[in-house]
Amino acid sequence: MAGLKYLSGFGNELASEDPRCPGSLPEGQNNPQVCPYGLYAEQLSGSAFTCPRPTNKRSWLYRIIPSVKHKPFTKASCGDLTENWNEVEPDPNQLRWLPFAIPKSTEKKVDFVAGLHTVCGAGDAKSRNGIGIHVYTCNTSMVDSCFNNSDGDFLIVPQQGEILITTEFGKMMVEPNEICVIQQGMRFSVDVFGETRGYILEVYGAHFELPDLGPIGANGLANPRDFLCPVAWYEDRKVSTGYTVINKYQGKLFACQQDFSPFNVVAWHGNYTPYKYNLKNFMVINCVAFDHADPSIFTVLTAKSTRPGVAIADFVIFPPRWGVADHTFRPPYYHRNCMSEFMGLIKGHYEAKEEGFQPGGASLHSIMTPHGPDADCFEKNSTAELSPERVAEGTMAFMFESSFSMAVTKWGLQTCQKLDKSYYQCWEPLRSHFNPNWKPSTQ
Numbered sequence: 001m002a003g004l005k006y007l008s009g010f011g012n013e014l015a016s017e018d019p020r021c022p023g024s025l026p027e028g029q030n031n032p033q034v035c036p037y038g039l040y041a042e043q044l045s046g047s048a049f050t051c052p053r054p055t056n057k058r059s060w061l062y063r064i065i066p067s068v069k070h071k072p073f074t075k076a077s078c079g080d081l082t083e084n085w086n087e088v089e090p091d092p093n094q095l096r097w098l099p100f101a102i103p104k105s106t107e108k109k110v111d112f113v114a115g116l117h118t119v120c121g122a123g124d125a126k127s128r129n130g131i132g133i134h135v136y137t138c139n140t141s142m143v144d145s146c147f148n149n150s151d152g153d154f155l156i157v158p159q160q161g162e163i164l165i166t167t168e169f170g171k172m173m174v175e176p177n178e179i180c181v182i183q184q185g186m187r188f189s190v191d192v193f194g195e196t197r198g199y200i201l202e203v204y205g206a207h208f209e210l211p212d213l214g215p216i217g218a219n220g221l222a223n224p225r226d227f228l229c230p231v232a233w234y235e236d237r238k239v240s241t242g243y244t245v246i247n248k249y250q251g252k253l254f255a256c257q258q259d260f261s262p263f264n265v266v267a268w269h270g271n272y273t274p275y276k277y278n279l280k281n282f283m284v285i286n287c288v289a290f291d292h293a294d295p296s297i298f299t300v301l302t303a304k305s306t307r308p309g310v311a312i313a314d315f316v317i318f319p320p321r322w323g324v325a326d327h328t329f330r331p332p333y334y335h336r337n338c339m340s341e342f343m344g345l346i347k348g349h350y351e352a353k354e355e356g357f358q359p360g361g362a363s364l365h366s367i368m369t370p371h372g373p374d375a376d377c378f379e380k381n382s383t384a385e386l387s388p389e390r391v392a393e394g395t396m397a398f399m400f401e402s403s404f405s406m407a408v409t410k411w412g413l414q415t416c417q418k419l420d421k422s423y424y425q426c427w428e429p430l431r432s433h434f435n436p437n438w439k440p441s442t443q
Contacts, residue, residue: 004173006228010210010275016170016232017062017267024267030060039266040066044168046183046207046272057183057207059270061168064236065260067187073247073254080117080415083125083132083151083251085407088414092369095408096423099360100416102160102195105139112138112163112190113147113246113253116200119412120342120364122404125151125251128205131313131402133342135362136198141191145244146262148187151251152204155181155301155315157398159346159360161196165189167274168265170230176346177396179315180276181208181301187245187262188274197360199344201400203313208301211314216285222300226281229273237261279396284321290328295399305403316399318350323391330391331381334372340406341365341399348395356426357397361418367405375429 007014017024024039026032031041039062046057100117103110115138123130132152146166156163162175167188174180176198182188184207213220242257277300285297295316303312323330343350343363350357356374357363365371373381413419 004171005231006172006276007231008225008228010224010227011271012224013269013271014229014273015267015269016230018232018234020234021266024062025269026062035062037266039063042066044185044270044272046185057270057272059169059268059272061265062267063168064234064264064266067262069260070245070256070258073249073256076246076253076255078253079114080409080411081134081248081253082118082409082411083121084409085122087410088408091408091413092366094363094365094369094371094423096357096363096420097361097412097416097418098420099358100135100137100197100362100418102137102197103139105195109140110138111140111142111145112136112192113142113145114138117411117416118409119362120406120408121202122402122406123204125204129312130204131400131404131406132200132202132204133400133406134200134202136200137196138190138192139195142189144239144241145246146187146189147246147248148185149182149202150185150247150249152202153181153183153207153303155179155201155203155208156198157200157344157346158196158198159344160198161192161194163196163198164191164193165274166191166233166263167230168263169268169273170233172228172230172274172276174276177280178276178278179300180274182274183207183272186274189263199362199398199400201313201315203303206303206305206312208303208315211296211299211302220283220285221297222277222282227275227277229275232265232267234264234266235261236264279317279319282317282319284319286321286323287325287328290325292325292328292333295332307403310403312402312404314399314401316401318392318395318397318399320390320392320395322388324388326386328386329378329381330384330386331373331377334370336368336370337365338367338403340367340402340404341371342402342406343397343399346396346398348392348397350392350395350397356420356423361420363423364406364408372427374426375431378430
């Protein structure tokens with residue numbers, strides 16, 4: 001949406017007030033006896049009060065009516081959203097999905113919440129340790145309803161169609177090749193402008209942060225200044241027919257009614273906010289001599305576990321870049337990994353599998369499941385002339401990598417009817433090049 005403004009910086013202490021109400025932020029304190037404009041003060045805590053300062057997350061919201069005013073929550077239909085990781089037997093095979101189908105608006109109106117489908121995941125929201133991977137496929141905007149996730153954070157990756165997200169902190173327009181993060185407990189509503197599809201990485205028990213840079217230094221990868229937070233915007237709107245608040249809690253959906261819009265925050269300040277990021281701003285680091293740097297150098301955001309260096313989930317991208325490595329097989333190497341790798345494609349063609357892996361589709365290579373370039377990719381790149389070349393031009397693939405051994409849902413394996421059962425065949429033509437009489441070159 002033209003004209004939307006943002007504040008920049010990752011995890012910064014920010015402050016914003018709707019320009020229609022200048023001076024709506026209290027001065028010098030968080031919770032005055034009487035707030036400016038007769039507003040209510042409400043704190044949203046994203047961490048325990050006693051967390052160390054670097055990880056302490058909270059914001060103060062100054063709103064027309066506090067969020068506590070609502071009718072009781074009752075159970076709502078979960079559709080294909082689930083945290084039941086035991087619906088079907090485990091499947092250790094390489095899995096690939098064709099593009100997930102988007103419902104036609106002429107056949108059925110489906111909004112963002114109704115269009116959520118869980119593909120895979122692991123762990124438990126009750127114990128605050130786990131991950132869920134979902135897709136959303138929808139064709140209509142949410143009307144007089146909002147969603148909040150009491151279980152964890154949503155990292156949303158639009159693939160087709162821009163989405164306008166209205167939050168308690170303001171509005172964000174998020175387009176394909178951008179991402180946004182809606183952190184735990186934040187209420188939001190999604191407007192769409194046609195048939196819309198994307199991916200969601202959900203983490204329980206941790207928030208996303210920028211990866212440590214180590215010897216890279218102070219600059220590189222996703223720079224903090226390129227993350228954008230919305231500015232305060234409010235509506236003082238009564239909804240006599242009822243406004244629905246949908247709450248994801250312990251893996252289930254619940255709904256309650258109230259008679260006003262929840263987007264009634266006139267001003268806010270703090271460091272616990274929604275935010276978005278444009279993937280084109282990622283400062284790519286790559287090998288300039290020989291061999292591969294590991295794909296961890298493409299990490300945009302990480303949700304750390306309690307084990308040093310091990311993530312609940314990493315969000316990794318494979319952006320356009322130069323390939324210049326000498327004496328090197330340049331595509332991704334063959335691999336067995338102690339982590340789970342879920343990949344999606346926003347646009348273009350993924351370099352290791354130019355056929356079959358399509359925008360709007362996905363793949364899952366589970367823990368210790370072998371994977372790597374298909375036969376065509378291996379043959380072509382084993383004999384290619386190694387001159388500097390652009391890699392992944394016009395393409396953006398991404399990976400949700402997790403230390404959890406993820407289970408695939410019944411929807412992912414069966415109901416969606418998009419599982420490509422011929423996936424394994426892309427490696428069938430691989431043949432032996434072993435030559436027991438090989439001798440080192442004398443040149």
